[in-house]
Amino acid sequence: MIVSVHPKLPMRNKAMTKSYYCNSLSFDVIGTDEFPEYLMLRKDDIEIHFFLFENLNPKENYGQIYLRSKDIDKLYQSLLDNGVPIHPNGKLGNRPWGQKEFSLLDPDHNLLTFGQSLIED
Incomplete structure (x- = not known):
């Protein structure tokens, strides 16, 4: 029986990724820091894992995840209040697919x- 999923995304620099997710998005580090090529983060009931890909060209990265929220307005406002940049084409809004x-x-x-x-x- 499958009980959860933990997406794995590429990162070029562990310290930079850790700083962004922990300081900007309030994730916590889980697991151990013993592995310089891997990072595991948690927020609420989700985990995101990262693998080192130093040669990643960010403009050619198609890594994507969809995160469900119970209070999206509050989450969005907290990110704005903390100065977290929102994708220019991804401002908060109602979508035709019911989200x-x-x-x-x-x-x-x-x-x-x-x-x-x-x-x-």
Whole structure:
């Protein structure tokens, strides 16, 4: 039985990735720092893992993940209040597919899209 998924995204520099996710997005480091080529982060009930790819060209990176939120307005405002850049084409808005979404690009141009259903459960 599958119980969860932890996406793995490329990173060029572990310290830069760790700083962005921990300082800008309030993730916590989990696991150990013994492995310089791997990073595991957690926020609330999700984990994102990263693998070192020093030669990654950010403009050619198509890494993407979709993160569900229960209070997207509050999350979006907290990121704005902390000066976190929002993707220019990904400002908070209602989408025709029934989601309220916004997007960010991390330092390696991994696309992080945050969404909440417009239909209440």
